[in-house]
Amino acid sequence: xxxxxxxxxxxxxxxxxxxxxxxxxxxxxxxxxxxxxxxxxxxxxxxxxxxxxxxxxxxxxxxxxxxxxxxxxxxxxxxxxxxxxxxxxxx
Numbered sequence: 630x631x632x633x634x635x636x637x638x639x640x641x642x643x644x645x646x647x648x649x650x651x652x653x654x655x656x657x658x659x660x661x662x663x664x665x666x667x668x669x670x671x672x673x674x675x676x677x678x679x680x681x682x683x684x685x686x687x688x689x690x691x692x693x694x695x696x697x698x699x700x701x702x703x704x705x706x707x708x709x710x711x712x713x714x715x716x717x718x719x720x
Contacts (some may be wrong), residue, residue: 638665642697643713650713661686666710677702684707685714 643650647670652660664683681699684691688712700707 635675643709645709646706648703651708659692664710666706688710 639651639653641649641651642664645653648665648666648668650664653665656663661684664685666681666683668679676697681689681695681703682693683699684693690696696707700712
């Protein structure tokens with residue numbers, strides 16, 4: 630089983646409830662900001678994710694598998710991230 634890279638590799642946008650959200654360097658020429666939410670504490674429970682890779686274009690999130698899983702498994706974290714992005718941080 631591959632290990633998950635839990636290091637912070639960019640600008641920290643949010644720290645909440647044992648999670649950290651940071652912005653990574655965008656792909657050259659892309660309008661999408663690359664975001665990564667990483668659980669910094671505790672072990673992964675069965676079926677729970679330790680990190681989520683997201684993308685945001687200044688208006689909305691890209692509809693990805695990670696976004697769908699985040700919404701269903703960590704709805705409070707999703708709301709905090711959405712509020713952070715709506716507030717103009719990183720937009």
